[in-house]
Amino acid sequence: MTNALDTYTAAARRAMARAGILAADAGRHTLDDVHILLALTETRPFDRPPTAFTLTPNATRAAMDGADGADGGDARDRDPLGDRDARDRDLLAALGVDLDEVRRRLRGLVALDDPALWRLHRARLRPLRVTLSGPPGDLVLTGRARKVIEVAAGRWREPGPVRGEDLLWGVLCDHTNPALRVLRAGGVDVRRLAAELNSARPAA
Template identity: 40%
Template sequence: MFARFTDAARETVAHAARLAAGARPPAPRLTTGHLLLALAETRDETVPASLALDPAALRRRLGAGPGDRDLLATLGIDLDEVRRRAGASASLWRMTRSPFRPLRVEVAGPGVLVPLAGGARKVIEVAQHHARRRGALVEQSDLLRGLLADARDESLTHLRAEGVNPARLWRHLNDPHAA
């Protein structure tokens, strides 16, 4: 499933899986909250600047605690450099759908296997739909569209609490020249 994702979008989903697996206690599923936090921490140029999230505040709101990057930085260790040297790039990650349980989607990487919660699976499906309509690979902006697609989702609650207007963000995603 990751074959149709850009490197940045693949890294976002892999980062969300690491967040879910690294939670204390480990999260049983990758949620939309994990995807939102991963998007805030790995944001690229396809995501509008109007998504101004403070990753540290979002971590506190989600109860995620300090990130690996912050903890290792206190010891003088650069997590990006460690991952680069270890070869732990997003290319080592896979997202698969179970042939026996078609609604079960899992993200697997070095030492991590996390199933997607229903809302996170919907985010991925909406992102893939938008990318197919454009005839392009799934980008981070498509993942954001997926997060915004369900008005009842927990991620919208977190966005609103951070002062982001989801309707304005949706308009900006669909027409970057809109005010």
């Protein structure tokens, strides 16, 4: 199975792995654009860090909490930092399994953030379904997250790996994205950031 992460820089692969961990830790079965944004603030996977990207992880989390559910989109795409899946927790508890303890032990055995353990792939029979798979499980990308990676992959339509800057450009591509509202709520000058990213086009 093709792994789209093979076309990413090492730093961008680490950012996507981190996004997957953030979504899984929040008890999500989907990966949203805000998980990618939060991972970008934590990992800073840029060749030349954009000076206008001033958002910190703490400010991102605070803005995400404030924007929670305000987008009016598909209910499956809401609450990206919501509580852990209560049904899974209750089912495992009924079997005598402590989900938090399982996760703690898993972290001790496996380097969850090792990019080599993660795959980004598109379903053959459902081409609009893109999944990020790693040690915590499979995370289906929401439509917004899928747009981020598709824009990032086709940004310059030239050969070359997908970089952190391209992922950030993907976040900026849709003004309806909750992630874009998080950027604005965090005090980022989005126009200046877009101009800076646009001027950072790699040499052909």
